[in-house]
Amino acid sequence: MGALSTKHVIDIQDLSVEDINLILDTAVPFKEVNQRTIKKLPTLRGRTVVNLFLEPSTRTRTSFELAAKRLSADGINFSASTSATIKGESLVDTAQTLDAMDCDLVIIRHGYAGSPRILAQNMRAHIINGGDGKHQHPTQALLDLFTIRERFGRLAGLKVAVVGDIAHSRVFGSLGPALDMLGAQVTAIAPKTLLPACPELLGASVSTSLDEALETYDVVYMLRIQQERLERSPLPSLREYARLYGMNLERLARMKPEAILMHPGPVNRGVELTSDTIEMARNLLLYQVNAGVAVRMALMYLLLGGDQDGIAA
Secondary structure (H helix, E strand, O other), X not given: OOOOOOOOEOOHHHOOHHHHHHHHHHHXXXXXXXOOOOOOOOOOOOOEEEEEEXXXXXXXXXXXXXXXXXXXXXEEEEEOOOOHXXXXXXXXXXXXXXXXXXXXXXXXXXXXXXXXXXXXXXXXXXXXXXXXXXXXXXXXXXXHHHHHHHHHOOOOOOEEEEEOOOOXXXXXXXXXXXXXXXXXXXXXXXXXXXXXXOHHHHOOEEEOOOOOOHHHOOEEEEOOOOOOOOOOOOOOOHHHHHHHHOEOHHHHHHOOOOOEEEOOOOOOEOOOEOHHHHOOOOEOHHHHHHHHHHHHHHHHHHHHOOOHHHHHO
């Protein structure tokens, strides 16, 4: 195994193409480990991993917790309700307190963009961005890349449509550039009110119609409508959005037979996807969740210099 060129994973563009491929390749044996009856490895025994989740999360937090446990790391979990931030402690003070405890790795989720950088500037530990505001969610992008590569055997040359709340999506903030870096053709599809000012900076072309070229895409990636982040009602109604941009059985039938449908979760049923569409085989939502544990194990292993022999233990 090689080594990553960066100490922290805060922005997907902190990683080189070689780094991304190394993470995806390393995740393959960890995916096999997660299918065993006994899933625990001694790889990171004695290392301390802190989950500092100051914004609600189910999938990401649980995935990181499982990844640390399966590598035998000592895990410590903080949430907004149990951290000193509710008493007025600043993020800098929190970072310096954790640094004094000699933690090895901190995963932070925070509602404000740039929060992981504050930790990186005030701690000796490795920092992973578990989602910061509307900015980035790099490990979600990595697990999505892994899922797509497992299905098609490649990323270069694939046509990927990312549909929905582009402007408020930290998922797209990482996934768009990552796909572009690896040679996929990315189209951001959304009403104009849900597009950022310069989407081309994220490595994507733009369309306001899902139906216009639906038959041409290899991957259709549906984003969650970020109702908690919307400002000034950019949509007439969720019903209108679902009619124009939601995935239903009729649209699913028009996709290529080998095309796949993805969603980062949680799903607003009846908005991004109809309930019957969720149950269809091409929806890889649960596969994405499964892949997330393996990818995060690989990332922890590479950042913390785990015992290579421990992978096969």
